[in-house]
Amino acid sequence: MKFKEKLKTDKFLITAELFPPKGTDVSSFLNRAAGLKSLDAVNVTDNQRASMRAGSLAMSRLLLEAGIEPVMQLAARDKNRIALQSELLSANVLGIENVLIISGDHPNAGEYAGTKTVYDLDTLQLIKTARLLETGADLAGKKLHGAPKFCVGAVVNPSAEPNDLQALMFEKKAAAGAEFFQTQTIFDAQDFKTFFDKVKRLKIKVLPGITLIKSVKFMQFLQKLPGVNIPQKIQARINSASDPLAEGIKICSETIKDLRSFADGVHIMAIGMEEYIPEIIKGSEETGIRN
Amino acid sequence: MIITSKKTSEEILESVSGADTLYIVSCGSCASKCGTGDQKAVSELKEFLEKNGKTVLGNIELDSACDMRLAKKDLLKNENFLKADAVITLSCGAGSQSIAKVSEKIIIPALNSEYVGSTERIGVYKKFCGICGECILIETQGICPRTRCPKSLVNGPCGGFVNGKCETDQTKDCTWVLIYEKLKKNGKLDKFLNQYIPPKQNKEY
Numbered sequence: 001m002k003f004k005e006k007l008k009t010d011k012f013l014i015t016a017e018l019f020p021p022k023g024t025d026v027s028s029f030l031n032r033a034a035g036l037k038s039l040d041a042v043n044v045t046d047n048q049r050a051s052m053r054a055g056s057l058a059m060s061r062l063l064l065e066a067g068i069e070p071v072m073q074l075a076a077r078d079k080n081r082i083a084l085q086s087e088l089l090s091a092n093v094l095g096i097e098n099v100l101i102i103s104g105d106h107p108n109a110g111e112y113a114g115t116k117t118v119y120d121l122d123t124l125q126l127i128k129t130a131r132l133l134e135t136g137a138d139l140a141g142k143k144l145h146g147a148p149k150f151c152v153g154a155v156v157n158p159s160a161e162p163n164d165l166q167a168l169m170f171e172k173k174a175a176a177g178a179e180f181f182q183t184q185t186i187f188d189a190q191d192f193k194t195f196f197d198k199v200k201r202l203k204i205k206v207l208p209g210i211t212l213i214k215s216v217k218f219m220q221f222l223q224k225l226p227g228v229n230i231p232q233k234i235q236a237r238i239n240s241a242s243d244p245l246a247e248g249i250k251i252c253s254e255t256i257k258d259l260r261s262f263a264d265g266v267h268i269m270a271i272g273m274e275e276y277i278p279e280i281i282k283g284s285e286e287t288g289i290r291n
Numbered sequence: 292m293i294i295t296s297k298k299t300s301e302e303i304l305e306s307v308s309g310a311d312t313l314y315i316v317s318c319g320s321c322a323s324k325c326g327t328g329d330q331k332a333v334s335e336l337k338e339f340l341e342k343n344g345k346t347v348l349g350n351i352e353l354d355s356a357c358d359m360r361l362a363k364k365d366l367l368k369n370e371n372f373l374k375a376d377a378v379i380t381l382s383c384g385a386g387s388q389s390i391a392k393v394s395e396k397i398i399i400p401a402l403n404s405e406y407v408g409s410t411e412r413i414g415v416y417k418k419f420c421g422i423c424g425e426c427i428l429i430e431t432q433g434i435c436p437r438t439r440c441p442k443s444l445v446n447g448p449c450g451g452f453v454n455g456k457c458e459t460d461q462t463k464d465c466t467w468v469l470i471y472e473k474l475k476k477n478g479k480l481d482k483f484l485n486q487y488i489p490p491k492q493n494k495e496y
């Protein structure tokens with residue numbers, strides 16, 4: 001069953017995220033992907049954190065060839081409306097239907113701080129554009145020879161304050177045509193529930209994002225990213241762990257276990273440590289993991 | 292007004308390297324008001340050029356350098372202007388180009404044009420408007436997301452704001468949080484929820 005159809009079922013959906021290589025060597029990407037075949041879909045990031053990498057489209061296609069259903073992320077940041085629509089058509093031509101529409105991290109903190117940002121369309125406009133293409137027309141009002149079919153996703157940040165503004169955006173994006181949501185990272189299932197309760201009446205699947213904290217150093221890096229707030233409790237656990245990676249895996253498993261009781265699924269961001277995802281999922285299925 | 296900033300001395304020296312005699316044209320409007328083209332700036336530039344072996348034949352302040360009619364009237368009969376090897380302008384890019392358009396002179400701009408600024412107090416300017424040609428302030432509570440949101444998101448925020456601050460700069464308010472607070476205060480959240488601003492028709496060229 002395709003991801004689009006699974007969204008209509010009660011299945012607890014599990015997705016993860018891979019980032020394309022910086023360069024042309026795709027071996028590590030494919031190795032990391034190999035362990036993710038049992039997942040419902042795997043996202044491919046689009047020059048995340050405004051770094052320059054191989055494209056999401058090409059890497060999504062490689063996932064498809066490896067038997068994994070990809071979610072191509074598409075950032076409004078780098079392309080004008082011609083290039084964005086063209087990318088969407090190209091994705092469909094190559095068999096990619098799932099697209100996650102994002103604004104994209106602003107370049108000012110990244111390796112291309114001086115680049116010209118585009119933002120010709122905003123996220124709402126881009127979601128609507130994907131939906132428009134499906135009707136067989138483009139933004140210029142021209143007829144398409146062969147209309148694409150998408151499963152369109154969008155992003156919200158359940159931890160951003162004011163939280164109600166994110167809930168409003170959820171609703172706006174849903175009205176514009178988003179069929180599912182993946183979220184920025186959450187560290188506490190109960191905190192996410194507070195947000196989820198505000199939007200669940202809309203009956204659109206939300207997969208909260210969780211991040212594998214693999215080391216103390218990585219946790220410090222994460223903490224500095226915009227919108228990331230790691231609870232003291234978790235920081236303490238990582239800081240005092242004899243094996244921080246094992247502790248990070250355990251925390252992820254516990255969070256997923258909590259999510260299983262009320263959420264639609266989970267989106268796992270292991271950031272280079274994707275080989276531990278099966279272990280994380282397995283841990284979330286076991287009973288009595290809590291100590 | 293148009294906010295301008297001074298080019299570095301090295302840059303100016305490099306640009307005037309082929310000229311021995313120079314004439315300075317400053318603008319009495321924006322550049323003068325923001326301190327990059329006022330009398331003090333003119334004297335400093337003159338002194339700097341002379342110290343570096345150039346002859347400054349004179350200077351003039353145009354009421355508005357961007358008015359080609361004034362540039363024509365005030366400059367084309369000015370002997371020193373006509374005689375100088377090159378003309379240095381203390382004005383915005385629109386001013387420099389107006390002067391270039393009405394005369395045959397080599398124009399060397401000494402300022403960079405930054406943005407249209409609203410003056411909070413002397414020396415403190417806010418970039419509120421990007422003169423986009425399709426004003427949406429009526430929809431956004433008088434706060435412009437095209438210009439003040441670094442991602443120019445017109446239909447609502449990204450997910451990057453933290454406690455009301457922008458993901459790109461923790462010292463700056465997220466423009467959309469500012470708009471949201473006003474929408475809330477004015478009872479306009481429902482309107483915002485149902486509002487959709489379509490892609491802008493860009494008419495830059």
Ligand code: SF4
Nearest residue numbers: 420421423426427435
């Ligand atoms: S929308 Fe913003 S940039 Fe455009 S005219 Fe209005 S204030 Fe200026």
Ligand code: SF4
Nearest residue numbers: 440449457458465466
């Ligand atoms: S945090 Fe707010 S102001 Fe900053 S880019 Fe996002 S929406 Fe725009």
